[in-house]
Amino acid sequence: MSAQIVTITSGKGGVGKTTAIASLGIALAGRGQRVVCIDGDIGLRNLDVIMGLENRIVYDIVDVVEGRCRLRQAMIRDKRLPELFLIPAAQTRDKTALSPSDMMRLCDELRDICDWVLIDSPAGIERGFKNSIAAADQVIVLTNPEISAVRDADRVIGILEAEEKGSPSLILNRVNQEMVNKQEMLSPEDVLDLLAIDLIGVVPEDQAVLVAANRGTPIALDKDSRAGQAFRNIAARLMGEEVPFMDLENQGGLWNRISKMTGRRG
């Protein structure tokens, strides 16, 4: 095995990184992949809550790097999908408890035992962000159709480029097609026009996301949710499948244009 290491980051906080990691973890594991999700938000852990695994934490990532437990002991197995694991963040420490080289070592060890390592980055462009991208083979920048979030995403993309991390891909989360139509919200096209990177997914605004978060059942488990479907599509694209972008509202034309812009078909 040689895992693909994927980090989701955003610059701005609260745009949906943790939601996305939990759902992509579920969706990839649902496709028979062996997945380890890492909560990189030391001191503000919440991936465990979104995944509904908070009651099972014994050891965390800092325990691993400081040698208090073995890697396997900190990997919590998800009971719904036996091939899905979480390595939780430490809640009582801060970002300095981890260094970029710690992350590299940890991920190197994980590479041999799974197919995917998904790293949830904290907001910002400081230490925690640096830790989260250190080992990534592939970075996904997640943003909302909101000027400040897009501006921060642009900054993050600039940093990734400067650090020779390659061009990241983009998830646009919380798109409300009705508001886009009324020109009250940036359209996916507006966002792509500025950021000019590959689009890997557009996730609609969906109230079910909040309900799912409170229940600890990631939205990708909800067969009826549009956001859940969007995350399952992203998982398929990560695995190299060509999945058409969802019609947020019978507007084939728009999505075809976007597909063209980003060089994806369908």
Place this chain on the structure above:
Amino acid sequence: MNTNTDLIQIKGLRDGLLVTLGAGEWGELQNMLFAQIDERSSFFQGARLALDLGDQNLRVAEMSKLRDELSERDISLWAVVSDSPKTVQTAQLLGLATRISKHRIDSSPRKINDDVDSDQAALWLPRTLRSGTRIEHHGHVIVMGDVNPGAEIIAEGSVIIWGRLRGSVHAGATPRRDGSQQNEAAFVCALEMKPTRLQIASEIATMPKGKNVKGPLKISLKDNQFLIEPWHEK
């Protein structure tokens, strides 16, 4: 330890520390630097650091590693001063300041003419400048790509953008506080002109909204007034 202090000089600035590294092999210099820092960690902790790297050539990977290692020691690297254009460009790519310190530190103010003659080569940037990027250059700046909102160019010469200008540009910027060297002949060209802020010499433009700002434009100064004309090759 004496050799270390010869190669590494530390000075206090108004807003942080300036560390000047002598000539030498980069790996060794770096080791010495960290040895000094670790030896006096409480002195350095939390410091804002400007580095003068002389003519040392640094690549992005090397500089970002240095910055990360400094930040692991709770030192924030905010500026890199260097005689090497390569190193200056690297610092700019990482969003670090590259000029400010040198002007403040020089005990003998530079002669105006020095500034004019030196460094007039154009800076060539074959990429999009994203939010948070700040480019400062003594001469002209040429961008092959967009200048996004939140990016900033400050050039003593002209600025030519083969792409969309949506960030902020100051052309003909003065390198001196008294404004004695403004370059009113400087101009700004872009394929699409939607700057957040545009300044030539000391004049700040307000862009007219609407049709007349479409298409490639050249903006220059004429009798302290902005002259906006189509930009096409002649």
